[in-house]
Amino acid sequence: MKLSRNSFFLTGRLVLGVVFLYAGLIKAADVAGFAGQVAAYQLLPYAFNYLVAATLPYVEIACGVLLLFKRHVRPALLLLAGMNLVFIGALLSVAWRGLEIDCGCFDPTGSSGTSAGAALLRDLVLMGLIVMTWRFKSARSAER
Amino acid sequence: MNSSGPAWWWSLVQAVLLLICSSLAGLAVNHQLVFDAFAGRLTTSVEAATPVADLTTFPVPALLADIDSLLEQGGLLVDARPQDIYALEHITGAVSLPMLGLDETFPRFREQTPLDRKIITYCSGYGCQDSFDLAMHLILEGYQNVYIYEGGFPEWQAAGRPVAGEGL
Structure with missing residues (x-):
């Protein structure tokens, strides 16, 4: 049982680490392009799209690195959960308003063709993975 | 948790x-x-124009509020949407230069439009890629003052600005 918990925790931590590190790096490489993707959500005043585009990738990179190197795992998971909730809210807003945009989650140029519905589903899966990893981390800590 | x-x-x-x-x-x-x-240097500072050297590498985003000023300075609105959509409705005064079939239509556009003229590309609003692709193409062809109106036709129409076309 302990082995399986460890395996689940390891898998969740590594998957989340790689996913968010990749997402952060690819956006950080094209901040202006990502700002355009943020603007496509039509949620923020124009300049604030650039502020989000300039900072969000680095938060993702920091969380990804911490998870991969097993440092400050709980804070990183908590921050990812918070960000994921914001992403889910933004995507729900896009779906509600009937906007047909690329989510920009893993492609700052917006050419991936990922719809808001597909991105929402992906974020819900990631949210589940974050919660499970948190629970396995807590269980491991309690066993010690 | x-x-x-x-x-x-x-x-x-x-x-x-x-x-x-x-x-x-x-x-x-x-x-x-x-x-x-x-x-506002990326958006509204049309009068304090960005140096040409900067414009040779990346198009400048323009807001709805910038368009009139750009047009007064001799700017040309260029519609990057497909020809049939342009024919139905487009911003009054805009010319059509769709990404689809660009190789055929661009030479004529190039003949009629000097390289130093301000060009404002637009398509179907935020999330539409064609205006950006067209702007990059124009820059690569030597146009020095290329802007992207990201709000595009939907924002223009919603603001009650003049539109033209067969579909009206």
Whole structure:
């Protein structure tokens, strides 16, 4: 049982680490392009799209690195959960308003063709993975 | 996410610190871009035009409020949407240069439009890629003052600005 918990925790931590590190790096490489993707959500005043585009990738990179190197795992998971909730809210807003945009989650140029519905589903899966990893981390800590 | 109280709160405090530190790192790397955006240099400073050297590498975003000023300066609105959509409805005064079939239509556009003229590309609003692709193509062809109106036709029409076309 302990082995399986460890395996689940390891898998969740590594998957989340790689996913968010990749997402952060690819956006950080094209901040202006990502700002355009943020603007496509039509949620923020124009300049604030650039502020989000300039900072969000680095938060993702920091969380990804911490998870991969097993440092400050709980804070990183908590921050990812918070960000994921914001992403889910933004995507729900896009779906509600009937906007047909690329989510920009893993492609700052917006050419991936990922719809808001597909991105929402992906974020819900990631949210589940974050919660499970948190629970396995807590269980491991309690066993010690 | 159940855990003991103090550990949970300590994780929350660390998460906030992590958010602040990583955001500051992002700002440190991209401070010029963010300052320019808040100073309006990427958007509304049409009069204080960005130096030509900067415009040769990337198109400049333009807001609805910028369009009149750009047109007064001799700007030309260019519709990047497909020809049939342009024919139905387009911004009054805009010319059609669709990304689809660009190789055939561009030579004529090039003949009629000097390289130093201000060009404002648009398509179907935020999330539409054609205006950006067309702007990049124009820059690569030597146009020095290329802007992207990201709000595009939907924003223009919603604002009650003049439109033309067969579909009206």
